[in-house]
Amino acid sequence: MSHQKEKEEKRSSVERYLLKHEIEKLESRRSFNMSTSLVSLYIPPGTRLSDINSQLRDEYGTATNIKDKSTGKAVQSALSSIMSRMKNLTDPGKNGIAIFCGITQSNKVEYFLIYPPERVGIKLYVCDYVFHIDHLKDMLESKLRYGLALVSRGGATLAIVQGSRLDIVWDEDSFVPGKTRMGGQSQRRYQRLVDEAAQKWFTKVATKMNDTFMNNYPVEGIVVGGPALSKAEFLESKEIDYRLKEKVIGIHDVGYLNIQGMRELLEKAEEDLSDFELIKERKLTQNFMEHLGKDTGLATYGEKQVREALEKGAVETVLVSEDVDRVNIEINCDGCSYSNIESVKTKNYNEFVKDLSERKCPKCNETKLYIDKETDLITELHELSKNTGANLEVIATSHEDGAMLYGAFGGIAAILRYKLFDGY
Ligand SMILES: [Zn+2]
Known part of the structure; x- marks a missing residue:
């Protein structure tokens, strides 16, 4: 029974981290032309989604009155994107949901659906040039x-x-x-x-x-x-x-x-x-280093190695430094067949996108580079962990052991259930 409880708490600590991560991402977004066209929508539990849907339809109609035509169109494309995706939702879940959508600085419609770890306490619809995330931020505090x-x-x-x-x-x-x-x-x-x-x-x-x-x-x-x-x-x-x-x-x-x-x-x-x-965090990190020091073969680190171990189902616990907040961005060129994947820190996302709009394609020399796909490293590792029954622990870098995990091991490490390679 107490074991079960422990498991639930661990899960919620990851949830909290992922929320923090999502918030950083949302925080980095601006509307494509700095107009008030980014939609933030908070839906408390127990709300009828059909009511929300009809409210959104009304807003869609009202958007035709917006003076600046490109802003009106941007609001409408955000709204229709939300409405079409809401068809797949049956109810707002036990804690409610938060939806963020709009044409961002990447010049395409971005959509975020968040199931918060805590109850959404307000019903809110707002259009602005940024996403409204204060209500999510309130949920970030330590909840032990x-x-x-x-x-x-x-x-x-x-x-x-x-x-x-x-x-x-x-x-x-x-x-x-x-x-x-x-x-x-x-x-x-x-x-x-x-x-x-x-x-x-x-x-x-x-x-x-x-x-x-x-x-x-x-x-x-x-x-x-x-x-x-x-x-x-x-x-x-x-x-x-x-x-x-x-x-x-x-x-x-x-x-x-x-x-x-x-x-x-x-x-x-x-x-x-x-x-x-x-x-708690230090003990986990020290445990990893002990395995490494004693050469037990039950410790591994590095994105590639941990990913492989996860895919084999060999991981007991994944340790990820909170400073590992990479997004892998796939860039394509509209003028030729150029394609490349680049790794960017979430907090540098804004700058990256701005630079990209002025960057010349290394192949055809035109400024037609755009973002095709983004994958968030931590979210990906979390999914992999969930699917293979591994725990994922997020480790702060504010203490010595956490700083070492980040500095010396790249911030991604794992304690294994069994030895993977004969060489160990
Ligand atoms: Zn090109």
């Missing part, structure tokens, strides 16, 4: 779920953090009495009663915490805060499930209670949370 526990003798607060959202799920005062000025015998007896009450309280919090962070909102990691002594005392409590104890990734001194204390704890926990995700 963490638990925050603020515990003291005086009270406890439990919260869930996901992305930039903090939700308090439980908040209670304990009524465990504080210090007293009584002396001697009665002081000791009183202190014993207070300690007993505190233990009872901690047991209650532990039970609540097990329930919250394991059953109701399963978390990846937990950060605990509170006054110095209280939280140490609490963490010794036998009632805390050992599996939860293993998930504690940070402990901090926090002076306040309740919401105010929770804010303070969140601030202190932020580093723990980002470190935690980092550690």
Whole structure:
């Protein structure tokens, strides 16, 4: 069961990456003549596509009134392209869809259909000289779920953090009495009663915490805060499930209670949370390098090698550096038979297209080069991985191991299920 959960999370991390990748692509597009002819369309789940279709038909009619004729025509060709493709869609799926279409700087109609990893919250139709992607960008934040526990003798607060959202799920005062000025015998007896009450309280919090962070909102990691002594005392409590104890990734001194204390704890926990995700990535990369170092034959790298291993179904995990964002572009010439495939970084796409319109064909010397086909490397590797049961992990370059993966191994590597070549 927990294995299944792990798988789902991995899938969503790839989805998030691919979304980021798509967004970069969309961000690089402009309308061919800088007119407001690029269509962005957001459709929330549960929408009837026939309603959307009739709205698009109306917009198509309205576009004839656009003063600039070439802009009107461009809007219409975007709309008819969307409408014809929507015939193949039955419903907007569990999260809704986002469609982007229009004549871009490549001088042809480009169409993007995105099934976002999260719910589309708005219905939106807009024509502009760029694509409107803010709503997709909102979905990019880290979405691993963490638990925050603020515990003291005086009270406890439990919260869930996901992305930039903090939700308090439980908040209670304990009524465990504080210090007293009584002396001697009665002081000791009183202190014993207070300690007993505190233990009872901690047991209650532990039970609540097990329930919250394991059953109701399963978390990846937990950060605990509170006054110095209280939280140490609490963490010794036998009632805390050992599996939860293993998930504690940070402990901090926090002076306040309740919401105010929770804010303070969140601030202190932020580093723990980002470190935690980092550690996961570093472990994967180190695992790859270990195989390589020990010459086990279970590691390979380079686009060609990884692709071959994937095609043979031999890959356990593909590691791709987030900086590998190549698009392979097939260029043809309208004046002769010249054809070539060039590799371009997504962020340089704009410049590439601009240059291309002024570039002379090396064969016939005319400026008639155009883009015929584009394939995105990461998307392609993701498809290949999916088809052969391999995991694909995207590794940031902001840490040492990730930078090494990119710098020394070209950013594409794989850990194999079995040895591929005898030579190893
Ligand atoms: Zn030519």
